[in-house]
Amino acid sequence: MRDDDLDAAFSALADPARRAIIARLSRSSATVNELAEPFTITKQAVSKHIQVLEQAGLITRTRDGQRRPCHLDPAALEALTGWIDTYRLEAERQYRRLDGVLATLKDQHSKDQS
Amino acid sequence: MRDDDLDAAFSALADPARRAIIARLSRSSATVNELAEPFTITKQAVSKHIQVLEQAGLITRTRDGQRRPCHLDPAALEALTGWIDTYRLEAERQYRRLDGVLATLKDQHSKDQS
DNA sequence: CAAATAATCAACTGATCGGTTGATCAACGA
């Protein structure tokens, strides 16, 4: 995944309205009007949010007459968790290693005292 | 996890410099100067990035004389993957359900034809 | 064809963001 893609994806998620749209779409696909319904902001604003999500690759859109249903893309979400997990796991590995070193030092200390 | 926390965390990750800092810290803790070294931007700019990451709860800072080492917090990263996975898994469930419906319809069709 | 509906485009505003320069603070070391 390129840097620009990660920029787009994470900044797309950095907005409560867009996360709410993600949450809604996880249950089923929906149109702009359906997605806009629970919000107080204008339909145009929601349309912009949807374009941001689409540009980020988090959702896809199809054609159904004059409607443009939105669909959540689980694979895109998985790519993000993949990126995060890379560094989370590495950090956890490092902490375990450090714990090991500390335990060894403590052990040495006990021996020195005995 | 509150909405504001998710805002802060995801927008913190929506910047390549901050992601590079995350990547660096996953290998070991480091000071501002160490983190700034590979960048062309000023140390002040890096300091701001670090404050953003700290505010978002993704990293913590300790005191070591005049140094302020940064440490990556794996738990914060896990909270983010947790949020994402909630909706990814729900979406995948929905798609499987839909596949089931389509398979049933196709099956009905075959029966009708026989 | 005309009215209505789904969605977008265009232009504008206020706020936030990433970055800079210059000054300041606090801890260290000769």
Added chain:
DNA sequence: TCGTTGATCAACCGATCAGTTGATTATTTG
């Protein structure tokens, strides 16, 4: 004690962003 170093604060600039209003493009339906 004084110069140096690690780090931050403050003020500013240009760009981007979320939201608005108003007009426009397609598609459906009477």
